[in-house]
Amino acid sequence: MDFRFSEEQEELREMARAFLSEQCGPEALRAAMQTTRGYDPKVWEKIASELGWPSIHVPEEFGGLGLGHVDLVVLLEATGEALLCAPFFSTVALAANTILEVGTDAQKREWLPTLAAGDQTATLAFAEENGRWDASGIETTATQDGDDFLLSGTKAWVVDGHTSDLVLVVARTPRSTVEDGLSVFAVPSGTAGMTRERLPTMDLTRRLARIGLSDVRVGREALVGEFKGAWPGLRRSLDLAAIALAAEQVGGAQRCLDLAVTYAGEREQFGRPIGSFQAIKHKCADMFVAVETARSALYYAACIADDGSDDLAINASLAKAWCSEAYFRCAADAIQIHGGVGFTWEYDPHLHFKRARASESWLGTPDNHRERIARLAIGLEE
Structure with missing residues (x-):
């Protein structure tokens, strides 16, 4: 490699x-x-x-x-x-x-x-109000009605869900459980019975929406792939999405470090730049270590994705867990180094802080992913 x-x-x-x-x-x-x-x-x-x-x-x-x-x-x-x-x-x-x-x-x-x-433009409507990012969280149903399907349920935290031309809805057949019975349906915007509501969010740089489905009728041509057999492909696509989100987080963490170092070199107290003080040096050094270790986890996971290795799941979760925490730590430290101005509208650290907090929870929290790593390591999950 x-x-x-x-x-x-x-x-x-x-x-x-x-x-x-x-x-x-x-x-x-x-x-x-x-x-x-x-x-x-x-x-x-x-x-x-x-x-x-x-x-x-x-x-x-x-x-x-x-x-x-x-x-x-x-x-x-x-x-x-x-x-x-x-x-x-x-x-x-x-x-x-x-x-x-x-x-x-x-x-x-x-x-x-x-x-x-x-x-x-398109998006994936996976998560629901229960906040789970695994198969057990899917409660939206897909009921066969002749050659059509009726979709009913509510999807939450759908990225760009209020503007996307096409929404890929994950639903399950009634009375199916966990991975069994999951399917994906491509639903165009404006389809009768589908409502889209933009959600108020802390992070204004990324729009989220709630999508309501009330007996939305779609034809068999809307079914993506195999009926009731979508989970293996969905699981891999969620792992790839986690790696992609980790990439954004590494970029954001790097930007927080750059902003902090620049500001520490410009802001003066007691007649010298605050970057000359040991406490600020230590904080910047810790940020640097967080960024570089997160970047290592990220690119190893990306290489695994390209190689088609069976180790994708564990490395995707490792990257998402570590990059989430590294980004949030760097965003918080950047604000500390900036002081009060760090959370004012004119400065950027607060924007990264909000993005870091939001993306930390999205696609699974660090705790969710660490639990998954443990399950994969001892063979409770494939």
């Missing part, structure tokens, strides 16, 4: 940072946060049509660039650093991965080219 970045990956990183610095700086970020949509459609159009980011890891046969998960992680680290407001994560890391892991070849040919081109 080669842990060195290729020349192309380094160029991708620099290109992404340059674009995000120019198009998604502090003023643009705050402007996007104030909109109902939650992002600037013009920026999304540039990301999709000019840069081709949504196509990065979609296979060439389905209209993508055919790159790997390491390449996607390089890109997501940059978007996490900039707190990108766009339907990139929902469309690429959630929806496209789910279609790739669960869908048939015919469905991949139908849906992936439009997602890769950015012509359509």
Whole structure:
């Protein structure tokens, strides 16, 4: 396994940072946060049509660039650093991965080219009000009615759920339990019986929605993959999403470290920069260690994803648990180093603090993932 970045990956990183610095700086970020949509459609159009980011890891046969998960992680680290407001994560890391892991070849040919081109946005509606991110949390039902299915239930914390053109709904057949009976259905926006409500969130850089399903009728063509057999593919897609989220967290943690070091070199007390004080040096050093260890866990998990190893599950959970805590620790320490201004609107640390706290819980908390690691290690989960 080669842990060195290729020349192309380094160029991708620099290109992404340059674009995000120019198009998604502090003023643009705050402007996007104030909109109902939650992002600037013009920026999304540039990301999709000019840069081709949504196509990065979609296979060439389905209209993508055919790159790997390491390449996607390089890109997501940059978007996490900039707190990108766009339907990139929902469309690429959630929806496209789910279609790739669960869908048939015919469905991949139908849906992936439009997602890769950015012509359509999509998201995954998995979690519900119970807050669980495993199969036991799915209570939404899919009842067969002739050749159709009736979907009923409520989905919560759906990223970009209020604006996505396509929602991939995870539901179970009545009286099925845990992994048994889970299916995925592609439901277009505007389908009768589906309601979408934007949720108030602490993190304004990422929009979440509640989706209500009241006997939503969909045809068999909406079924993604095999009826009642979606869980193995779903489990893998959730692991890939956890790695993708960990990439954003590493990028955010790096940004917090950079902000803290810069401020510590500029802010003076007692006639010298506060960065010269030992307590501040120790805090910055601890942040550096947190960032680098999190980055190591992240890229090892991404390499495992590209290699197709059976160790994906345990490494995805390790990356999500550690990167979540590293990001939150760095965000909190960045505020401490900034002092009172760290939580004012004009400075960025509070934005990262809110994103860190929100993403720590999303896709499973660190405790959830550590418990899963233990279950995998002793053979209670495959």
